[in-house]
Amino acid sequence: MKTITVSGYDVASDTLRDQRLAQSLYDEGAVIMADVLLVLHGAEHRARRLLELRVFRRDFFRYYEHVVFPATLKQTVAPYEAAGRADLMELSYRLTMNLTADFAGIDRPLRDAEETERLRRQVMVFSEGATLVHSTRDKETVRNEVRAALAEFKTTFYEPSLARRQLLLTDFAAGKITEEDVPRDVLTVLLKNDERVEMAPDLMMREIAFYLQAGSHSTANATAHAFHDVITWCATHPEDRQRVDTDPLFLQRCVHESLRLHPASPVAWRRSTCPMTLPTGADADADDRVVIDLATANRDPSIFGVDADSFNPHRILRDGTPPWGLTFGIGVHTCLGRDLDGGLQPRADTDPLTHQYGIVPLLVQELIKRKARPDPSDPALAASHTERANWGYYPILLDTVC
Numbered sequence: 349m350k351t352i353t354v355s356g357y358d359v360a361s362d363t364l365r366d367q368r369l370a371q372s373l374y375d376e377g378a379v380i381m382a383d384v385l386l387v388l389h390g391a392e393h394r395a396r397r398l399l400e401l402r403v404f405r406r407d408f409f410r411y412y413e414h415v416v417f418p419a420t421l422k423q424t425v426a427p428y429e430a431a432g433r434a435d436l437m438e439l440s441y442r443l444t445m446n447l448t449a450d451f452a453g454i455d456r457p458l459r460d461a462e463e464t465e466r467l468r469r470q471v472m473v474f475s476e477g478a479t480l481v482h483s484t485r486d487k488e489t490v491r492n493e494v495r496a497a498l499a500e501f502k503t504t505f506y507e508p509s510l511a512r513r514q515l516l517l518t519d520f521a522a523g524k525i526t527e528e529d530v531p532r533d534v535l536t537v538l539l540k541n542d543e544r545v546e547m548a549p550d551l552m553m554r555e556i557a558f559y560l561q562a563g564s565h566s567t568a569n570a571t572a573h574a575f576h577d578v579i580t581w582c583a584t585h586p587e588d589r590q591r592v593d594t595d596p597l598f599l600q601r602c603v604h605e606s607l608r609l610h611p612a613s614p615v616a617w618r619r620s621t622c623p624m625t626l627p628t629g630a631d632a633d634a635d636d637r638v639v640i641d642l643a644t645a646n647r648d649p650s651i652f653g654v655d656a657d658s659f660n661p662h663r664i665l666r667d668g669t670p671p672w673g674l675t676f677g678i679g680v681h682t683c684l685g686r687d688l689d690g691g692l693q694p695r696a697d698t699d700p701l702t703h704q705y706g707i708v709p710l711l712v713q714e715l716i717k718r719k720a721r722p723d724p725s726d727p728a729l730a731a732s733h734t735e736r737a738n739w740g741y742y743p744i745l746l747d748t749v750c
């Protein structure tokens with residue numbers, strides 16, 4: 349088996365769209381990732397994606413941004429506001445974990461800090477398991493931690509959430525409640541299973557665990573990177589400071605630029621399912637590994653300009669190139685949470701009052717409103733448990749908003 353690396357933006361994009369290539373980045377993390385949506389291929393992937401796509405509709409994103417998100421934000425931020433300080437990683441994780449739990453279909457009946465913290469700890473372990481290929485720790489130790497976290501998740505969160513949904517679906521079938529009373533989330537969709545997609549009970553639980561980690565891990569990291577990039581940019585470009593405070597479309601543009609520079613995974617891995625010629629012209633045998641270098645593709649100077657390596661929210665983009673580059677992937681595995689997290693790209697006639705901004709831009713906006721700033725007495729630290737370039741600890745000071 350040989351490894352072929354693809355790094356130019358256009359060829360990386362064409363390679364990700366090539367359906368003869370199957371997912372392979374998560375083979376090491378099979379303890380949690382085996383047979384979940386992201387690793388499926390062909391007809392099996394199509395059927396499951398179509399089923400789960402029902403949850404990811406734009407009308408629901410809008411409702412989520414305007415109704416659910418502000419309430420969850422208020423509740424999560426309150427203790428940090430009172431203290432006047434936070435670890436941005438912890439704050440982002442708590443918030444985004446609640447957000448993803450709503451989409452995945454995991455109830456948090458108590459809604460208190462202890463319950464959130466318990467779920468957050470479990471999800472952190474799932475994340476480390478999923479990205480095991482990039483872990484710097486002993487892999488078998490991490491696998492055992494994932495098994496223990498899954499067992500705890502099953503009794504503390506999964507089974508009660510499952511039972512409540514089963515009951516609601518029975519009541520709905522009996523005409524006792526209406527469709528509005530049934531939750532709109534991945535677990536409910538899987539239980540209803542209108543498409544009759546085969547799924548063993550253990551896989552269904554891991555699918556939900558996968559959603560929890562896929563959504564919260566990448567959103568929390570993206571929020572910390574975006575906050576850091578915006579604050580750093582404003583320090584050297586005071587002319588944009590006020591715009592960041594008052595122009596949410598500009599702030600969204602800043603977040604998209606940050607997403608381009610910091611893809612959640614620096615690489616996508618694929619396996620060739622047959623002998624083939626790749627879009628680069630290289631020949632691959634069956635089962636060769638194709639590494640798509642997203643981080644390098646997103647900094648391709650022929651697409652993003654000579655300053656592609658730096659943060660520049662005024663960058664002029666080629667028509668049709670998403671401002672976040674390949675950070676949300678492309679092709680059959682394109683991220684289902686893309687519009688939820690990044691929002692929609694504004695058009696010339698976009699109304700800033702009704703625009704869908706996305707959860708990461710909204711979160712950064714909320715931090716800016718609270719005058720969040722790095723704590724000068726406690727420097728931020730990079731994450732040490734992974735080769736991925738993420739923040740591990742990011743202390744901030746913040747004010748209260750009424």
Ligand code: HEM
Pocket residue numbers: 371373385386387397448451559562563564566567570611612613616617674675676677678680681682683684685686688689708
């Ligand atoms: C900034 C935040 C996020 C980033 C950067 C991100 C990135 C990605 C990328 C790159 C992929 C494709 C991987 C590949 O092709 O190998 C992906 C897939 C996926 N993402 Fe995200 N993601 C984010 C947030 C979310 C959220 C919030 C959710 C759910 C609520 C989510 C759910 C998914 C799912 C279900 C897939 C698998 C799709 C499939 O295989 O058909 N993501 N994500």
